[in-house]
Amino acid sequence: MKVSPLSVEGAWKIVPQQHGDARGLFLEWYKADALTEAVGHPLGLKQANMSVSAAGVLRGIHFADVPPGQAKYVTCVRGAVLDVIVDIRVGSPTFGQWEGVRLDEEERAAVYLSEGLGHGFCALTDDATVAYLCSEGYAPTRERGIHPLDPAIGIEWPVEHFELSAKDEAAPALAEAAEQGLLPSYQECLRFRAELTDRAAG
Template sequence: MRIRELAVPGAWEFTPRLHGDERGVFTESFKASEFEKAVGRPFELLQVNMSTSAAGVLRGIHYTEDPPGQAKYVTCVRGAFLDVVVDLRRDSPTFGAWDSVLLDDVDRRSVFLAEGLGHALLSLADESTVTYLCSLEYTPEFDRDLDAFDPELGIDWPAVGRDGQPLTFVRSAKDIAAPGLRTLLRP
């Protein structure tokens, strides 16, 4: 497995080795020993989520109030997503910085993001499916959102999908109404 820390400290990209033959492909998408060696701690799994999205669906930017925070290990099992990680830790020297990784059913990469980081996914193909391994069970009172189109973040969202067709962004009412980054700077 190749492991690369992203530009946002506390986030890593995991690219597994693919073992293929006439039967298909096998890969180890998560291996605790390799994870712990790279990240410096174990991953405590408390919940697994899965979502399927049409092309253009943008979920996020979501985060969990820290503490307690929620770490995630995200893998695309079908289709393709642009996975975006944003540093939302107020005391971090990279506060507001973001990085992205293409997650798809070809390279089978995964992204780990630590507590205190925000997360967004843009589906680049119809029926794209992602799984999230989560370190905290869903707790609505800790759930928070930020506007994915906040100009202060300046996220470079792609205009076309995996098939080369233009994307029409589809967001939930909650995500559309989400505040900008400056709200995190208020006392």
């Protein structure tokens, strides 16, 4: 398993080693020790989600208030998606920047994003099935969103026709969310992650 940092601080791409023969294949799509070594603390699993999307469906950009936020470990078990991480942490040196990673049933890679980062994806195929592990459970009062087509972010979604939920369609632009005080602080996110690392160290 190879764990590599992405251009947005606090996010990593994980590529598993696949073992295949005439019968099929086997892989370890999540290894706690490998992720802990890269991140500095274990993923405290509280919830596991799965979504199935038709081609062109766009979900996100979602995030949760920090603390405790919601770290995510995301993979695509069927079809393909463009998974996108957005730095929405006020004060971050890469604030407003994004990185996209193709997740599909061939490479079977995953991404991990720390608390405070924005997350979304676009289905590139029908029945694109995304599974993700979460450090915290769903809490409606702490859930936030940024409009995925905000031109100030400029995500290069690889499809022409999008299908958004009513909630995502109504989400504010990044600048509006900042003005409303909805965005997490970069320093607060770093402090929270440091606390998790300290707890793990005992």
